[in-house]
Amino acid sequence: MGNRILAGLALCCLLASMLVSGASRAAVEAALLDAEPAELKIANRSIMVFHATLLGEAPAARVKRAEQVINERLDEGFDNTVSVDAVQGNYLVLLGDRRAFIVSPGDLVGGELNIQQEAQAAASRLRQVVSEAQQARSPRFLLSAAGLSIAATLVYLLLLRLAGWLHRKALSWLPQHVRKHTSALRIGQTQLIDASNLFPLLRRLLGLVRWILVALLTYEWLSFVLQRFPYTRPWGESLNLYLYGLLRHVLTGMLEAIPGLLIALLIFFIARGIIAFSKRLLERLARPGSISWLNQETLQPTTRLTSLAIWLFALAMAYPYLPGADTEAFKGLSVLIGLMISLGATSVVGQAAAGLILTYTRTLRPGEYVRIGEYEGTVTELGMFTTTIRTGLGEVLTLPNSMITGAVTKNYSRVVQGQGYVVDTTVTIGYDTPWRQVEAMLLEAARRTEGVLESPRPQVFQTALSDFYPEYRLVAQAVPSEPRPRAELLTLLHANIQDVFNEFGVQIMSPHYLGDPQQEKVVPREHWYNAPAVRPESSEP
Numbered sequence: 001m002g003n004r005i006l007a008g009l010a011l012c013c014l015l016a017s018m019l020v021s022g023a024s025r026a027a028v029e030a031a032l033l034d035a036e037p038a039e040l041k042i043a044n045r046s047i048m049v050f051h052a053t054l055l056g057e058a059p060a061a062r063v064k065r066a067e068q069v070i071n072e073r074l075d076e077g078f079d080n081t082v083s084v085d086a087v088q089g090n091y092l093v094l095l096g097d098r099r100a101f102i103v104s105p106g107d108l109v110g111g112e113l114n115i116q117q118e119a120q121a122a123a124s125r126l127r128q129v130v131s132e133a134q135q136a137r138s139p140r141f142l143l144s145a146a147g148l149s150i151a152a153t154l155v156y157l158l159l160l161r162l163a164g165w166l167h168r169k170a171l172s173w174l175p176q177h178v179r180k181h182t183s184a185l186r187i188g189q190t191q192l193i194d195a196s197n198l199f200p201l202l203r204r205l206l207g208l209v210r211w212i213l214v215a216l217l218t219y220e221w222l223s224f225v226l227q228r229f230p231y232t233r234p235w236g237e238s239l240n241l242y243l244y245g246l247l248r249h250v251l252t253g254m255l256e257a258i259p260g261l262l263i264a265l266l267i268f269f270i271a272r273g274i275i276a277f278s279k280r281l282l283e284r285l286a287r288p289g290s291i292s293w294l295n296q297e298t299l300q301p302t303t304r305l306t307s308l309a310i311w312l313f314a315l316a317m318a319y320p321y322l323p324g325a326d327t328e329a330f331k332g333l334s335v336l337i338g339l340m341i342s343l344g345a346t347s348v349v350g351q352a353a354a355g356l357i358l359t360y361t362r363t364l365r366p367g368e369y370v371r372i373g374e375y376e377g378t379v380t381e382l383g384m385f386t387t388t389i390r391t392g393l394g395e396v397l398t399l400p401n402s403m404i405t406g407a408v409t410k411n412y413s414r415v416v417q418g419q420g421y422v423v424d425t426t427v428t429i430g431y432d433t434p435w436r437q438v439e440a441m442l443l444e445a446a447r448r449t450e451g452v453l454e455s456p457r458p459q460v461f462q463t464a465l466s467d468f469y470p471e472y473r474l475v476a477q478a479v480p481s482e483p484r485p486r487a488e489l490l491t492l493l494h495a496n497i498q499d500v501f502n503e504f505g506v507q508i509m510s511p512h513y514l515g516d517p518q519q520e521k522v523v524p525r526e527h528w529y530n531a532p533a534v535r536p537e538s539s540e541p
Contacts, residue, residue: 037109038063040101042070042129043136045234048122052106054090066101070126073098074133082127084119091119093126100126132230145228156221160214167210174202219243253323260321267321271314275307282306301359301384354401355384364404368413369421369486372404391487420453420479421486425493428469433506435462435470441504442474445496451489452476499528
């Protein structure tokens, strides 16, 4: 009691001297804030953090003095009852009949508790230190703690073996059941999931689950063992608090994200319904007589573009409701992705725009025989970014759509009557040969060529009267419109042209005519099949 009265008198004297000296309250607060905080920790347990300078003692000196008093009282082992007394707006925390430390208003920096609540909380922690000090000096308690720790360790090891046994059991059970269930997932005769690819994934997932379980068991075992002993008990409590805090944070985040996810899902369901409605509407509008630019050819790309636009709009509407959308990391990632797309997709956007132009202008169609620049073949695929054509020599060419829109395209299939394609060839004959004879010979060569149609009839055009010869162009329609047959048909047509001209003694003097030779440059019939040429069995002798 005497020490308590002396401490109160000393505190009163200090406050009185401060009033007499005329120091302002602002100066006192500045002095308190300039002091370096110090933590009072006894037996590995934090009791309080001092911020203020009190009775001429800085926080570090107050901590040192409090540690000395508390350790002395704990070593004496007498009555160590903890109590709290209020003195002049401050609170004395007493350990038995001695002052352990003083809690002043300056020690409440940024705290939510008032000074009385802070003093009571510090006293409660000090009582726990006193109780743990008594436990640390009790052989019976330490033996009991060691026994519990050993028992917990045995249970921990048993659970680890059980987890390993379950993992091995699941691995042995998994292949048979995976094959059984994946074999049932079929569409017709096609199996949707290959068990050989699914099993490694499931095996890795089982391994991940096992290691997560081992980590949780280790974490709880360590926390339990640490809490059995007084000195390590704060560490075990902090482990539990961290785990519970993490679980609470995760569960709270999940619960808070549910309303936003529901709204986002609702937006996506509405978008899906609108897409289904727009698809049916476009199918009706694609019927003949509705919209000129919308037909069966442009229906599929129009449906895809409409769906893409609706999904992008739905994503923009649902973005604010997605979990983490308001975080700086999410925003930074969105900006980075947008920047990458804007910098790297310039040519891609150009190719896509060219693909749309080809689709809606209907310049090309799959199955048509075309010539694009120096490339000639049948269109096999008209994509968003590239177009694929197959030549008669077995080559598959992939052309960028932007190149097609910038080049002259010849379509040999668009103007034909019925099925097939247009085939043409050009020959130059001297002016000394009657043009009527040349036309008749070209038509005869076309008649002999298998695959050239008689209806519509082939035609011969004189496309130019050059310096040394007229230019004759034979135009006919042939079937089928496939690359390989077209190349073979052109070869046969050119062979028949040479045969007919040789039969009637007409020289093919292209490309230039410089003078009449001493002998006519014709191939007699008897020399048509000189080696290594082979005479067909059906040919005339």
